[in-house]
Amino acid sequence: MEIYLHNTLTRQKEKFIPIRDNEVKMYHCGPTIYDHPHIGNLRTLIFGDILRRVFEFNNFKVIQVMNLTDVDDKTIKNSQKEGVSLYDFTYKYEKIFRDNMEELNIKTPHHMPRATEYIDEIIIMIEKMLENEIAYKSDDGIYFSIEKSEGYGVLAQLKIDHSEKATSEDEYDKENAHDFALWKFTKPEDGENVWVAPFGDGRPGWHIECSAMSLKILGETFDIHTGGEDLIFPHHTNEIAQSEAVTHKHFVNYWMHAAFMNASGEKMSKSKGNFSTLETIKEGGLSPLDFRYLMLTAHYKTKLEFSNDSLVASAQARKKINRAIAEFPDFGSVQKDLLNIFIEMINDDLNMPEAMALAWKILKDENILEADKKATILEFDKVFGLKLGEIDQVEIPQKVYALVDAREVARNEKDWEEADRYRDEIQQEGFIVKDTANGPQILPL
Ligand SMILES: [Zn+2]
Incomplete structure (x- = not known):
């Protein structure tokens, strides 16, 4: 049967035509592993999982990639704060991320590459862009020149004003306000997180990581790229520009983006301390x-x-x-x-x-x-993917046992009103109590 998908490139629902019959290659932008994933990101992950399951249900062979960003300003800063190596720091959060995925019954992608394992591929791409002069070297890094990029901003439907020059207030040394870093030269605060490169030691920018990993694992052109809608610009826009500058091929056929999730009318973000992680949901008994x-x-x-x-x-x-x-x-x-x-x-x-x-x-x-x-x-x-028919194994809290005991005492004293009050309280805790020949039995609601 035919599959129709909304393609951000055309802003239209289109019939899906795979590159190879009955096969779909998809890339999903994964997390930066420096904290507990927030539920807004989890929504995007569940969307990616559903997409994969729909293709599998249609008997497609699916190859799914989800990257892990394990080097950037936040991971470096936070690992230093904790006084551990970048590897140990990100490993801890990768584990939490993988546990979250398992608890949400999200299928493990076939490839979960870490950016730091693809530094060689990143360097090769940047060298090619320097050769083609679509990238240039400045004092603090290597930048991509959007002025020289044909069709830059199509995905985001951007209208770029090329006359807009970088201002002195800009944090980085670049020629155009919209140019972005492919590589950042080493700064003293980077500590030991430095990679050797022919154009100057340093570390990769975020956007190039996804271009390098998808090229290596899925090839020059693949079927579907997904992520949250906040990634349309600049991240995905820049991925297209870099990848196509290197391969001179069309990068991705279908772009799919999941919408934001709002809480009390505001965009979810880590800065707002609310019901924001899977851990807080579990602590709430759900x-x-x-x-x-x-x-x-x-x-x-x-x-x-x-x-x-x-x-x-x-x-x-x-x-x-x-x-x-x-x-x-x-x-x-x-x-x-x-x-x-x-x-x-x-x-x-x-x-x-x-x-x-x-x-x-x-x-x-x-x-x-x-x-x-x-x-x-x-x-x-x-x-x-709801594991229907499998009754949850729930741990019965001590408080519920105490309430059940108190209810038994009230029943023995034939204080039915008091016993009913306890039964209601037990229900509020999410349990029901059944009276059996062997005494009271506690069941989750
Ligand atoms: Zn990405």
Whole structure:
């Protein structure tokens, strides 16, 4: 079946035509590993995962790359603050990042290159650009000259004023205000984080890293490049300029960008201390899969308003569908007509909200056998990735045990009002208590 995707290059939904039949090569801009990922970034990652799953569901062979930025101003500064090597510092945050991915049931990309492992490839690209004179050397680094770049800014639909010269207030020594650094020469504060290069020792700029890694792993031209919409300019715009300056080939056929996630009307960022990481969500007693569910309820191109209430509502919905699937009998058959509707929805630029609504409709349909409902929705879950039917293993907090004990005392004293009050409190903690012949049994809500 045909797949349609919204392409940022054309600002249109287009039929996907792969470079090679039944194969898709995709590159996703990964995180800078210097802190806990914030939930805005996690939304983008879940989008990348859904995209991969949709192609796999359509029997494509997928090759997915996600880079890890392990050298930049922030990683260097923060590693020095902690008094550890850049490698040890970024390794710690890479581990946290990978754990977050696993908890969100995000499939591990086939390649997860670290920028510092591709310094040779970066240097070769910069040397080629210096040869072609599209790059120039200044006092503090090597810069890319956008004036000499044909078609610069097409992705971002930029109108560049080439007469705009760099002002003295600019932090760097460059000829045009929009020129960007390919390589930054060593500064005293870089410490031991220096790489030897023929044009001067230093370290790579951020943009060139992705160009070098994608070229090495996926080749000169590949199918899809994804990321958050904040990367359209300058990051992706600069990636195109560099890559095409080196290869003289078209870089990427389809660019896809996930929208921002807002919290209380503001763009999420690390500077705002709110419900902002997976850790804080777990501390709040919710599952990472509740967050994944919430992300599926909005289209990836829709700006999403994040709130604690919406997450709690998603948690309740996920529990409900999860329990229903767990309790339905096995060995049903996938309903082909419903499956076709589902495929049409997900192939229409990843319309997950509609696909999720279809799952709920099936769940409530009295004309479908429970076993068939289960088989069909579990088939959908290959794309949702919600691990439906697997009841969460939750740890029961000490407080809940204490409340259950207090309720038992009240019941023995036949103080039913007091016992009911405890039962309500237990529910508020997210548990229900069932009275069995063997005493009270505690279950997650
Ligand atoms: Zn990138």
